[in-house]
Amino acid sequence: MPHVQVIHRTEYAYGRPVMLTTHRLMLRPQDSHDLRLRDARLLVEPQAASTRWAHDVFGNSVCILEWPAGLRTRSLTITSRLELTHFPAGHATPRATLDPSAEHFPFAYAASELADLARLAEPHLPDPGHVVQAWARRFLAQDGTLAMLEAMNAAIHREFIYLSREEVGTQSPAETLRLGCGACRDFALLMMEAVRSLGLAARFVSGYVYDDSTGETRGGGATHAWCAVYLPGAGWVEYDPTNGLVAGEHLVRIAVTRTPEQAVPIGGGFLGNPQDFAGMRVEVLVRAGHELMPEPYGLTMPTQS
Known part of the structure; x- marks a missing residue:
């Protein structure tokens, strides 16, 4: 705590x-x-x-x-x-509470929730050549929904170069894929649009990250950005692709919105x-x-x- x-x-x-x-x-x-x-x-x-x-x-x-x-x-x-x-949820909590119907992808949201999730589950930005969707689909081979999302989160952390950027605005996910680099808000938006291309609801999260004493945490010294994905039973599970963090560890949430521009x-x-x-x-x-x-x-x- x-x-x-x-x-x-x-x-x-x-x-x-x-x-x-x-x-x-x-x-x-x-x-x-x-x-x-x-x-x-x-x-x-x-x-x-x-x-x-x-x-x-x-x-x-x-x-x-x-x-x-x-x-x-x-x-x-x-x-x-x-x-x-801060009471971080911990990496194991989503597995403990995930609804059995959502353990394996694809799955469908319940009708009672879909009315509130529908706009958040739709891609918001153009995807020329379907490059974002193609990138997202490479993770479908993972065994289970949580494993798929964790692999996507880890891939951004491992394969993309983090660059602190002071300019206003966010790169499109297609541009981030092309450049292979970006700021925390670019990585958050890439993961959001990737999971939305698969029909999952995602939100943008803005706040702060505090160091886990490893000295490797990226995104400090300014506001930080990550995303949350809605999973039945587990609720809104937070993923920080900039640092490869899951379930809100070392993350202080300030604002949650549909797009980066709203935060x-x-x-x-x-x-x-x-x-x-x-x-x-x-x-x-x-x-x-x-x-x-x-x-x-x-x-x-x-x-x-």
Whole structure:
């Protein structure tokens, strides 16, 4: 039951004073059987005039910030600090709870669930030449549904080169296959579209990864991305193809969406000329352990309800 602390700091700089538009944050997880939120704090500079909380269509916690009319600033800093207890499901749990009808692929979702899963089980992106589907079908020879998904997850981890990429957007799965490399969100989308091509429901997951002490975990220092596949009985089983992790080990889930574009941690803009934007810096610190991390930059952050 790791005690996990997260500090996520984003800084925007502008060449001259600009007016900030409404910003939308997805930085706070939901309490669940595998995640207990102990403390969540948010510091925004300059201070927002209005801070509102809501749940999006997927049930994610969303914070909406608005600034005083006429306020102009040359910087914006958003710092989120989380303390939580993580109860990872463990690699064996999906096998223990998987419905016998889904042990071997192919299988069909129950009619009572299909109505809610149908859109998530359809490919969302073009697949020229059916290359993504052909790649997915190479794993059908595995003995059982879980073995098939684990082999696919492991193949991405083993065969593709991980590249941290700051550019906005996600590569198409076909492009990731062609290039043989990508960022964590590219690998998550590849696995999502691969299993969707086989008729399985998949979702995009955004959050954080904390090191398992091996020093080999990839995706730290920023937000991380992986995917979840729905399996009868086992429910939403999480797969991290970037690190080859299964069932949520070392993964702190913040947002779950249908597409990567719906899981942007911080979204917003400013009123001014495009050239007024001078840059952005993101720092993410994640630590497992009870020793408190220092307040970033000496700042004390008030609790946001």
